[in-house]
Amino acid sequence: MSEAAPHRWAVLYPELGTGPVSTEPCVSPEFYARERDIVFKKTWLMVARDEELPNAGDYKVKRLDVANTSVILLRGKDGTVRGFHNVCSHRGNTVVTETGDETFGSSKAAILSCRFHGWVYDANGSLIQVPEEERFYSCFNKAENGLAAVRTEVWEGFVFVNLDAEGSQSLIDYLGEYGEHMGGFPYSELSECYSYWTDLACNWKVSHDAFAEAYHVHTIHAGSFPNTFSSGLANVRLFGPHRTAAVCLSPSAELRPVQTVADKIAGGYAGAHHTGSTLPPSVNPDGMADFSFELSVIFPNLLLHISEGLWFTHQFWPLAHNRTRWEGKMYYRPPTTNSERWALQCAQLIARNAWLEDTATMEATQAALQSGAKTELNLQDEEILVRHGYHALEQFMQS
Numbered sequence: 001m002s003e004a005a006p007h008r009w010a011v012l013y014p015e016l017g018t019g020p021v022s023t024e025p026c027v028s029p030e031f032y033a034r035e036r037d038i039v040f041k042k043t044w045l046m047v048a049r050d051e052e053l054p055n056a057g058d059y060k061v062k063r064l065d066v067a068n069t070s071v072i073l074l075r076g077k078d079g080t081v082r083g084f085h086n087v088c089s090h091r092g093n094t095v096v097t098e099t100g101d102e103t104f105g106s107s108k109a110a111i112l113s114c115r116f117h118g119w120v121y122d123a124n125g126s127l128i129q130v131p132e133e134e135r136f137y138s139c140f141n142k143a144e145n146g147l148a149a150v151r152t153e154v155w156e157g158f159v160f161v162n163l164d165a166e167g168s169q170s171l172i173d174y175l176g177e178y179g180e181h182m183g184g185f186p187y188s189e190l191s192e193c194y195s196y197w198t199d200l201a202c203n204w205k206v207s208h209d210a211f212a213e214a215y216h217v218h219t220i221h222a223g224s225f226p227n228t229f230s231s232g233l234a235n236v237r238l239f240g241p242h243r244t245a246a247v248c249l250s251p252s253a254e255l256r257p258v259q260t261v262a263d264k265i266a267g268g269y270a271g272a273h274h275t276g277s278t279l280p281p282s283v284n285p286d287g288m289a290d291f292s293f294e295l296s297v298i299f300p301n302l303l304l305h306i307s308e309g310l311w312f313t314h315q316f317w318p319l320a321h322n323r324t325r326w327e328g329k330m331y332y333r334p335p336t337t338n339s340e341r342w343a344l345q346c347a348q349l350i351a352r353n354a355w356l357e358d359t360a361t362m363e364a365t366q367a368a369l370q371s372g373a374k375t376e377l378n379l380q381d382e383e384i385l386v387r388h389g390y391h392a393l394e395q396f397m398q399s
């Protein structure tokens with residue numbers, strides 16, 4: 001990336017302003033209450049990958065504390081994944097017994113049976129069996145007592161739900177130009193997933209912000225990525241509430257010897273120079289030789305990154321105004337030999353270390369913000385994605 005004008009993004013996106021940003025959205029329980037109702041119960045949220053439900057009858061239950069519900073995603077015999085609230089129409093038990101934040105299972109017949117009294121639902125959510133049905137009264141109508149459906153749509157193998165029963169905007173319309181920009185990447189082919197999660201004592205935006213700029217790479221990542229990445233961004237583009245930018249390598253970027261060997265075997269290092277043509281045409285359109293990865297955000301809570309031969313996500317699930325479940329996932333092409341498996345494990349270990357470095361700042365940031373000693377954040381030009389995050393959130397909450 002060439003030497004850049006210090007205020008180039010502010011010139012390009014003057015609507016975002018240049019002033020300090022209030023800390024209120026990160027520390028206020030009242031703001032969080034509104035955010036839950038206006039944002040998380042109204043927008044499209046990514047809750048699964050297609051590959052997690054490969055066969056008819058496979059299901060996943062995702063707990064969504066932010067919206068006080070859990071969603072069942074069930075693949076029908078027609079191949080379609082449908083979403084339902086995990087609430088039985090009889091006396092409200094969970095239809096699928098949950099064993100944690102995510103619960104997986106499979107039903108050969110593609111049906112779900114509530115274990116409390118045995119009511120059975122099919123893959124369309126219809127109630128198909130009620131033990132001792134004759135004992136219910138004439139006012140009970142089986143046809144009206146299916147599972148409560150949740151709008152569910154799939155983009156590029158990402159399964160999204162929208163909890164707004166009144167809403168009508170399709171997922172593809174919601175993604176808009178972003179969907180075109182990041183579509184067409186071989187997400188499903190790169191299906192070898194390394195997954196991490198933890199609960200953090202911070203607001204979800206504190207966590208998002210720490211991953212949405214490269215200003216911190218020389219300090220926070222001095223251990224895992226010394227002199228690897230450029231601290232500025234390239235090709236920043238804003239698509240309504242969504243955003244994207246390229247992160248580039250620094251001129252002195254160099255892998256360690258063992259990393260060079262591993263990268264030759266299986267790729268997998270975002271810090272390496274890779275050539276190839278798997279990126280969508282609008283990502284790195286000028287073919288910058290120092291391009292490392294595209295850092296993009298699907299509003300509100302998903303960071304999606306793509307690079308040659310790998311992709312990764314960070315997702316932030318609010319648990320309270322100052323608590324967040326962070327999920328980080330790295331994806332590579334499935335290894336076919338032991339040496340490829342070794343090489344990928346080398347690559348993901350460095351990513352894991354970098355994520356440990358990233359997450360290590362978040363709880364301290366939250367605690368400091370909650371002191372109230374400072375009420376504003378001061379953002380520089382290369383923190384444009386952070387600035388846009390607050391701007392988009394404000395716009396969304398006012399709309």
Ligand code: FES
Nearest residue numbers: 088090091114117
């Ligand atoms: S609560 Fe589900 S069958 Fe009774």
Ligand SMILES: [Fe+2]
Nearest residue numbers: 210211221358
């Ligand atoms: Fe980082």
